[in-house]
Amino acid sequence: MAEHQTGDRESTLELNKLQKRLRRDVGQAISDFGLIEAGDKVMCCLSGGKDSYAMLDILLNLQRSAPVDFELIAVNLDQKQPGFPEHILPAYLAALGIEYHIIEKDTYSIVKEKVPEGKTTCGLCSRLRRGILYNFADEHGVTKIALGHHRDDMLETLFLNMFYGGKLKTMPPKLKSDDGRNVVIRPLAYAREKDIERYAELRSFPIIPCNLCGSQENLQRQVVKDMLQTWDRQHPGRIESMFRAICNVEPSHLADPKLYDFENLRVEGAAGNTGSAATASAPEPTPSYDRLDVLNI
Secondary structure: OHHHHHHHHHHHHHHHHHHHHHHHHHHHHHHHHOOOOOOOEEEEEEOOOHHHHHHHHHHHHHHOOOOOOOEEEEEEEEOOOOOOOOOHHHHHHHHHOOOEEEEEOOHHHHHHHHOOOOOOOHHHHHHHHHHHHHHHHHHOOOOEEEOOOOHHHHHHHHHHHHHHHOOOOOOOOEEEOOOOOOEEEOOOOOOOHHHHHHHHHHHOOOOOOOOOOOOOOOOHHHHHHHHHHHHHHHOOOHHHHHHHHHOOOOHHHOOOOOOOOOOOOOOOOOOOOOOOOOOOOOOOOOOOHHHOOOOOO
16 A cells, blocks of 8 residues: 555656646747737647647646636547547547537548558648648637647658658748648647656546557658657767757758858958958858867868
């Protein structure tokens, strides 16, 4: 009995510590990126996975002490996957006392019909899901659509775009949709997946697995996830450093002429200069010889 009580006490302490950390992460992201403002109607998109459960839980927690008033509603898209437990989310959300909506659309059949056997279903599935949720938000006066992507998702997307898309981009914490009708926010942008995963365990969220994409093997995202997790184990701090990098971008030190005006870069007095002020940034200092090994030169 004493051991059981000690275990319960340790779990409670761990839960409180994780909740404070996630509250801090979400609160900081809201502040840094202006994710939620006074009078917002925020639609929390729930999939039944750990991330969206944690996002809603923390936002509800913050709502009670936030300096501004905002509204939260929960929305789930029932895609009619075989075996999907339709009762779980309504029961959970009703117990919370939050306004919620279950949208029923059979996107599962569309995806299975359109995507050849063995091919990744995520692309088409996400496009269909996004369109349905965007339309719902527009029709119900939603000002912000909250998605449960976290820091690790953002880094995975960065590498996926570099490896397979030839682009240097990721999921931003805040985004206006292509049609201009919606603003998408990611309150968990600063949160670590391992914190969310443990928090979900301690909170005993009723997790619903995705039978459409969760069972697919050799997904490119899973390959990248495994790579990042290996780095995290072998090189502690590397993940944190990489995330700081995407928050600290220097366009003049990349190579995109649409992002930085390299063509008109001049120093005063150079040939062809009309006499206007120099537009070049200060040159970088030459590294000393005792730093060459560090720089791998």
